[in-house]
Amino acid sequence: MLQLAQGAFTAAQVKAALHAVGGARRIAYRFAHLTKDDVFIRDITSLVQADQGSISMDSSADQIKRSATLTVKDDGQINWPQDRIQVYAQLCVPPGRILAGQYSGAWVEWPQGIFLLSSPTRKYQGLNRYRDVQAYDAMQVLTDVGFTARCIINEGDNYVEFVKGILTDAGITKINIDPCDKTIPTWMDWSPDTSRLDVANQLLQLINYQTLHVDENGYFTSHPYQTPQVRPEEYVYTTDDQSVIFTGATDTADYFSVPNTWIGVVSEPNDLYLTYTYTNDDPNSPTSTVSRGHAVTKYIDVQATDLDSLQGLVQQQASKDSMIHQVSFSTAIMPIHSYDDVYHFTHKNLGIDSKFEEQSWTMPLQAGGQMQHVANEVVPI
Structure with missing residues (x-):
């Protein structure tokens, strides 16, 4: 997740503003016109109809993970096949009071992505020409x-x-x-x-x-993989008196065919035969050998450069196979989300109180919109 602390504001102050503690939330968006090399050209906030747009992130997608839909007034200065648009989400901290027609707080902001502009269709509103744009991150x-x-x-x-x-x-x-x-x-x-x-x-x-994924600032990014079981929780969502969670959450789970023993085998790329077996014997896991009383085995043909990499890849597969409890829920706009976030999710009505890994999110670019989340429970293995 993106950093909460911004400028002179602490993480606690920004979080309080996100959760509307002490006043209504104030969300806005800023749009920048960039060259193909991500060099700033101008601010085009006045040209974008933000309330008609959205941004989506799908961490599990094979190729492009971040996308957007935008409606942009065509003033003839955007090279649609070449230029890019960067989106920022802004929050007023603290919400405060309205003084002389303006909020008394200051604005903080988070980048939401740099987008290539694909297949813009033209439409007219009176004398103005607009483009409906399907936009994608630079993985394209x-x-x-x-x-x-x-x-x-x-x-x-x-x-x-x-x-x-x-x-x-x-x-x-x-x-x-x-x-x-x-x-x-x-x-x-x-x-x-x-x-x-x-x-x-x-x-x-x-x-x-x-x-590879492209982050919100346009960087092609990759780090050594860590299973969500060992990663720290980056945030807490809970249905308390300061909750940003809307009603209507759903959860699904199917434990029937989930493996609890994984055998990874490498026979290439260097003609070296390697094998590694990983067993989920955690008594707190509903699919472990202890809970089930027997093994459910999955064989994996893995490409890895050495035993260390093989072990990591098998554990990665074991983690993904075991995370079959999924929740779908909506919140107020939370512009701090990034790629593959890990957080704690507590929902009293559903009886959920556990660690989750975000699979996808969709954020409408409107102040009162509802952000959609899909996340999988992180199961001990």
Whole structure:
């Protein structure tokens, strides 16, 4: 999740404003027109009909994870196939009183993404021309810019540095991938029609890194994967007297076929045969060998560079397979969400009080809108 503390305001003060403690919430949006290199051109807040737009994040998507719908007044100065739009969500802290027609608080803001503008359709309102835009994060570049020859990684090349090279060769300069000292044990190659994104994600998986995603500031990002079981909770949602949760939450779960024993096998890329078995024997887990009284086994054919990476990949799969309790709920606009957030969720009516990992969210760009969330319970394994 994005940082709560902003400027002179503490995290507690900003959280109080988000939860409307001491006054009504005041939410607004700001829009910036950027070049293809993310260089600021001008503020276009007055051109965007914010109440008709939305932003969505799907952490589980294979390719583009962040998208938006925007309605923008066409003043003839936007190069639609090339330029980009950056969105910011703003919050008045504290809500305070209205003095001389204005709120007495100050504004803080969070970036919500930098978007490429795809297929803008024209419509007219009186004498004004508007564009309805389907917008996507810059991951689109890695699917658009293909290889001109076979992509080859040689024995001894560094995994992360090679991935960075794939990105920079496509014109990408905003990269935030953690360094790694692991090197390729034997050469690999891909045909020219393989996307740069597929190659990059395959190499990152071999060392148990996250798949690539583009963050809210436009950086191509990947870090060593950590299961949500070991990650700290970043926020708390609860149905108390300061709740931002609306009524109508639902939850679903199907434990019937969930494995509790995972066997991962590696037989490539370097002709080294590796195997690793992970068993969920946690008595607090409803699907563990202890709770069920028997093993339910899943075999996984894994690509990994060494035993350490294999163990991480098998544990990652075990974590995902076990998180089958899902909740869908809506809140007031919470512009602090990012990618793959982990938080505590308490819902008294549903009898839920547990740690969850956010799978997707959709935020309408209107002050009184309801933000939709889908999250999976983090189960001990």
